[in-house]
Each structure stands twice: as C-alpha cells, then as structure tokens.
Amino acid sequence: MSGTPSQGSGLRYPSNKKTIYDRNLNRSKNAELSRAAFAYLFIEMISYAQRRVRDVNDLEKRLNNQGYPLGLRLLDLLLSRSSNPLASIRPTRILPLLQFIAQTLWRHLFGRPADALERSESDPGQYMLYDNEPLVNQYISLPREMSQLNCAAYVAGIIEGVCDGAGFATEGVTAHSVGDQDGAKMWPGKTVFLIKFKPDVLEREEILGRGGG
Amino acid sequence: MSYAFTIFSPIDTPLFTHEFGTSRSGGDGIARFTTSERALNPFILHSSLDIVEEVQWGLSTSAGSAPMYLKHIDKYQNCYISCWITGANVRFVLLTRPRDEALGLNAGAQRGSLAGGRAGLGAGGQVYNPTSPATEEAVKNFFVDVYEVWLKTIMNPFFHVGSGDVVKSPVFRTRVAAAAKKYL
Structure with a gap:
C-alpha cells in the first residue's frame, strides 16, 4: 500500500483524459435532473430489488x-x-x-426542506421526519396486496447512511405512510421517517450536554 | 522535516499512506526517517487515534458542530501528530518529525533522550512549535487540499470506505504529493 505505484501501470483514463480528480465538485449547481428520468430509473431499481424477495419487509430492506x-x-x-x-x-x-x-440534504435531493421534524414523546431516542409528498412516491401506486410498502424506504436508507457516517449509529430508519391518519385529504402520500438512535449515541449526547458545550 | 501521512477509515483501517519531507526552506521533499523510526510510525499514528476519539466530540460549540480540523493533538517522543476528521469519521493523520536541530537537540545527543535537548531549547530560536499559527495554517491548508481530493475519491460509487477499500489511484497520490509540496 505504501509503495508508489508506477505511472501508467495499467491505469486507464477515460477518453476525454479526465479522471474523477479533474472534475469539479461544485459543478452540479443549477443542474437538476429530469423528474421523468429519475422516475424511470427508480422504477427499475424497485423491480431489481423485487427479484427473489420474500415479503414487503425484505423489499424495503x-x-x-x-x-x-x-x-x-x-x-x-x-x-x-x-x-x-x-x-x-x-x-x-x-x-x-x-x-x-431536514434542510441541507432535503434541499439537495428534492429542492425543498422537509416538512416537519419531531421528537417522539414516548421514546427519547426516536425522531420523526415528515415529508408531505415524497418525490420518490409520486409515480408509484401500490397494488392491494402490497399496501404496506412505502418505497420511500430508499430515502430512509439515505438518512441512515448520513446518520451512521456521522457517527450517530441508528437501529434503523424506516419509512411509513401516514396519509390515512390526520389530514388525509390534504396529503394522501404523507410519509414519516422514523429515526431511532442507538442507546450509546444518546448516552454520549447526554454527556456532551452536561459538559456545557 | 519528515512527514508520514495516513488516512484511516472509520474502523481504523489504513486506506492510504504517504511519506514525504518538507519542501520548505530548501528541502527536497524526501522523508528522512531512520529504519527504526519508519517501523514505529504506524504504531504512533494508530495510537493517536485514541486521542482523536477523545477530542472529536469535545470541541463542540454551542451550535452543536465542531471543526473538522482538530489541529495538533498528540506528541510521541519527537513526533507530532495533527489530525483532520471528515464528516463521515475518516481520519487524516499527519505525523511530523522535525529535524534534530529544530527540536533543540544537538547533533551528538542520543535520539530520544531529551536531556540534552531541554538545555538547548532555551537557547535555540528555531525550535519547532506544533501550535504556532504558521504551522497550524500550513497543515490545515494541506488537509483542505487532501479533503477535496478525498471527496472526489468517495464520490466513486465503487469505492467503499466501510469495507476498507484502499486508495490505489496514482492520481490521488500525485495530488497529495502536490499539496504536500505546496504547503509543508
């Protein structure tokens, strides 16, 4: 690993001679993707995930x-x-x-902030992030036998990645439809993302809080 | 001065290592570690990760955020450790081994014994100081450059930090070396 690999040791450059290191990280400003293209790819991802899948839980996983x-x-x-x-x-x-x-990530992915962020009253380690109209579910209609499925599980995975990466381990982030509860007529596709942090994260949070940070 | 630079994954796997010397004040950019020092470097770097874990949350400000640059965090014998921690808990650790003269050791003194060195410290004006603003700024600039190249590396969908993928790209190494030459 420490030895310097010799230049041109089978390293293949793209045809435009630009490696990922020559690209600009901030170039994607104002470069939004077409929603149709996203929907098409996302449908493909779902059908890929659906292969040899046992049940809805497995698919969401x-x-x-x-x-x-x-x-x-x-x-x-x-x-x-x-x-x-x-x-x-x-x-x-x-x-x-x-x-x-809720702000930065949501704006980047969906062009607007998330609709609400709440802390669970029953469980201090659990947070709820609401999206009234998830972009990923816009073109998805669920068959009756899979009414439990919420394809925003994909977004839940993104959230889990962010939390885990930042050192806030979670016991899982899950997406649930709550459209049929309150305000059903307003937001039929309303989705809640349940974020449950591990006990050690809460313990650290408490210690940091006491330290007067 | 000689430097040893390592990138550690969140599970403490070294993903990239690079050794270089200073290019400042007529340096030729070649690391001058003795064989035994070179063998010791990985241990020093790894042991400093414990210190990183101690300070990485403690620098919290009232806003609940902390800088990625942790500055000078550790010292082992004549080696000084600086660290940068990315948002995803990847640690960039830089070990600095100043020249003996810069430590105030006279040429004849045994390496590792600071007895002669302490006497010289008072007299020498050119003593290496890891917390001087100029040093911290130079190291920070180096880390900022490496961080940018690192970001580009992890944007690769086939590169998985968590599974200990080693950075093999010679382009990455060239960029790190360029940053080292520019700032250190």
Whole structure:
C-alpha cells in the first residue's frame, strides 16, 4: 500500500483524459435532473430489488440498502459545499445532524426542506421526519396486496447512511405512510421517517450536554 | 522535516499512506526517517487515534458542530501528530518529525533522550512549535487540499470506505504529493 505505484501501470483514463480528480465538485449547481428520468430509473431499481424477495419487509430492506451508500457520500459532499472549506465543520450533536438532514440534504435531493421534524414523546431516542409528498412516491401506486410498502424506504436508507457516517449509529430508519391518519385529504402520500438512535449515541449526547458545550 | 501521512477509515483501517519531507526552506521533499523510526510510525499514528476519539466530540460549540480540523493533538517522543476528521469519521493523520536541530537537540545527543535537548531549547530560536499559527495554517491548508481530493475519491460509487477499500489511484497520490509540496 505504501509503495508508489508506477505511472501508467495499467491505469486507464477515460477518453476525454479526465479522471474523477479533474472534475469539479461544485459543478452540479443549477443542474437538476429530469423528474421523468429519475422516475424511470427508480422504477427499475424497485423491480431489481423485487427479484427473489420474500415479503414487503425484505423489499424495503433492499431499497434501504440501495440508499445507504448514497447517504454516506452525500454527507461529506454536502458538508463541504455548505460552508467555506476553510471553516469545515461537522455535526456533533443529534439536533444539528437532523437539521442538516431536514434542510441541507432535503434541499439537495428534492429542492425543498422537509416538512416537519419531531421528537417522539414516548421514546427519547426516536425522531420523526415528515415529508408531505415524497418525490420518490409520486409515480408509484401500490397494488392491494402490497399496501404496506412505502418505497420511500430508499430515502430512509439515505438518512441512515448520513446518520451512521456521522457517527450517530441508528437501529434503523424506516419509512411509513401516514396519509390515512390526520389530514388525509390534504396529503394522501404523507410519509414519516422514523429515526431511532442507538442507546450509546444518546448516552454520549447526554454527556456532551452536561459538559456545557 | 519528515512527514508520514495516513488516512484511516472509520474502523481504523489504513486506506492510504504517504511519506514525504518538507519542501520548505530548501528541502527536497524526501522523508528522512531512520529504519527504526519508519517501523514505529504506524504504531504512533494508530495510537493517536485514541486521542482523536477523545477530542472529536469535545470541541463542540454551542451550535452543536465542531471543526473538522482538530489541529495538533498528540506528541510521541519527537513526533507530532495533527489530525483532520471528515464528516463521515475518516481520519487524516499527519505525523511530523522535525529535524534534530529544530527540536533543540544537538547533533551528538542520543535520539530520544531529551536531556540534552531541554538545555538547548532555551537557547535555540528555531525550535519547532506544533501550535504556532504558521504551522497550524500550513497543515490545515494541506488537509483542505487532501479533503477535496478525498471527496472526489468517495464520490466513486465503487469505492467503499466501510469495507476498507484502499486508495490505489496514482492520481490521488500525485495530488497529495502536490499539496504536500505546496504547503509543508
């Protein structure tokens, strides 16, 4: 690993001679993807995940796994973009991390912030992030036998990747439809993302809080 | 001065190592570690990760965020450790081994014994100081450059930090070397 590999040791350059290192990290500003293209690819991802799948839980788990690596990468990319690189900062508490997800991440992915962020009253380690109209579910209609499925599990995977990457291990992030509860007529596709942090994360949070940070 | 630079994954696997010397004040950019020092470097770098874990949360400000640049965090014998931690808990650790003269050791003194060195410290004006603003700024600039190249590396969908993928790209190494030459 430490030895310097010799130049031209079978390294293949793209035809335009540009490696990933020659590309600009901030170039994608104002370069939004077409929604149709995304919907098409996402449908393909779902049908890929659906192969040899046992039940709805299994399918959601697979979608979650597809989103996870994306979260890991977006965490660092967005942190580096959101501030002057000379003052690079990273979240060390739960709340700034969740705000980062609800604001920065959501804006990057969907062009708007998330609709609500709440802490569960029954379980202090559980947070709820609401999206009234998830972009990923826009063109998805569920068959009756799979009414439990919420394809925003993919987005839940992204959230899980961000939390895990930042050092806030979770016991899982899951997406649930709540459209048929309150305000059903307004937002039929309303989805809640349940984020449950591990006990050691909460313990650290408490210690940091006591330290007067 | 000689430097040893290592990137550690969140599970403490070294993903990239690079050794270089200073290019400042007429340096030729070649690391001058003795064989035994070179063998010791990985141990020093790894042991400093414990210190990183101690300070990485503690620098919290009221805003609940901390800088990625942790500055000078550790010292072992004549080696000084600086660290940068990315958002995804990847650690960039830089070990600095100043020349003996810069440590205030006279040429004849045994390496590792600071007895002679301490006497010389008072007299010498050119003593290496890891927390001087100029040093910290230079190391930070180096880390900022490496961080940018690192970001480009992890944007590769086939590169998985978590599974201990080693950075093999010679382009990456060239970029790190360029940053080292520019700032250190």
